[in-house]
Amino acid sequence: MKPLVAIVGRPNVGKSTFFNRMIGERIAIVEDMPGTTRDRLYGDTDWNGRDFTLIDTGGLELGSGVPVGQVGLHGQPGDLMDHVMAQAHLAIEEADVIVFMVDARSGITTADEDVARELRLAKKPVIVAANKADNKDRRMDAVEFYNLGLGEPIVISSIQGVGTGDLLDRIVEELPPASELEEEEDENLIRVSIVGRPNVGKSSLLNAITGTNRSIVSNVPGTTRDVIDTNIEFQGHKIRLVDTAGIRRRGRVGVGVEKYSVLRSERALERSDVSILMLDATEGLAAQDTHIAGAIHENAKGVIVVVNKWDMAQEQRKAEREGVFAHPDDEIQSAEEYREILAEGLKFIPYAPILFVSAKTGYHVKSILETAIKIAQMRYLRVPTARLNEIVQDATRRHSPTVIRHKPLKIYYATQARVNPPTFIFFVNDTEAVHFSYERYLENRLREAFSFHGTAVRLQFRPRSKDSDERRTKESEGRH
Incomplete structure (x- = not known):
């Protein structure tokens, strides 16, 4: 170090x-x-x-x-x-x-x-x-x-x-003498940001994961104003955790300290691979939560929706029953009900897994890291071009592209351009003929075929050109 x-x-x-x-x-x-x-x-x-x-x-x-x-x-x-x-x-x-x-x-x-x-x-x-x-x-x-x-x-x-x-x-x-053991930045480092509106338990989660008082924990909303990076090792993987200030909607961001905190939180989200979106189980889904989820989706990050304070929510639920006997399956049922509510409110990130945890007691905290590792690995998945085009051709046979302005869309071929996030380029006859609903359909087919669970994927559409045809020929020759 x-x-x-x-x-x-x-x-x-x-x-x-x-x-x-x-x-x-x-x-x-x-x-x-x-x-x-x-x-x-x-x-x-x-x-x-x-x-x-x-x-x-x-x-x-x-x-x-x-x-x-x-x-x-x-x-x-x-x-x-x-x-x-x-x-x-x-x-x-x-x-x-x-x-x-x-x-x-x-x-x-x-x-x-x-x-x-x-x-x-x-x-x-x-x-x-x-x-x-x-x-x-x-x-x-x-x-x-x-x-x-x-x-x-x-x-x-x-x-x-x-x-x-x-x-x-x-x-x-x-400084102490230079050591040969000084470590360089690990290319396999998984960067995980912890984001959410103020006072949902972000710092408490970081402390629960690391087992130390790495960040200040307080019941005062907005206590964490600076981004805090912590490196840990979990199950043989190196992870950098970023605890950030609570992100608020731009219209409600004050001048001075709070303004810079929000900007830094957004930068932390941008430089992460996976974002943990923390919600407060006792308050339900708020408008600010959907705003943050939208930012994660726009940046094409991996995402885990973490419903914190689940133990407190369960206590409230029992109190509302006014002493009625609780069946052992009540927690499962309530979790499923809560999951349905979140799925409706966060329907633009249907790929996001939802975990119910308690940072205070440590309930299900370990599963957050396990899920983050799986998502980070999925973001580096490379799909063979031949297999990708088989899926695309099958998708177009099952459901023909939407005709826009009497001009049908033709997809000639597709290729994966990059990873983290997985990005696919579709070469077509006319980019203006791509309807957003058909783009969503293609994305869903890719998710079904390659299990892009927990991460956004990017689809880009380009007109076919002579250069792209030559590039495709070289790729085909390379496979043979």
């Missing part, structure tokens, strides 16, 4: 600005407001030939009483600041090098002294970075940070880029 470098410090000292500059893109949300970063974010970068991973964290406010290296929470259950603190401490615990960021404009504060005291106990290499030193006077005044007892401060301006090279030099010097 690449060495880890954690960026820590009190709130609003510029940690996320530095993180984004080093990564080269706006991954962390940046607002001139303390406490914007809540979860810890990871991003890969390199300097002087060394690859490493930066970790951006929420601001440390050590009045919480949580010692460095411990994950335990204190105070009132569900207190958001306690969770933010726990995330920062986890980053410190797993880091190889710690960048302690301070604000050169305000000088040493009591909060800085508290953080420095804790970092000395962490027994990790610590580099003090005096940020926001945007002019000569601030750079001269930054010498006072020697008093933190953590060595020479590196004076930087994350916004201007001043001094960041010196800081990176120090980071590389403190």
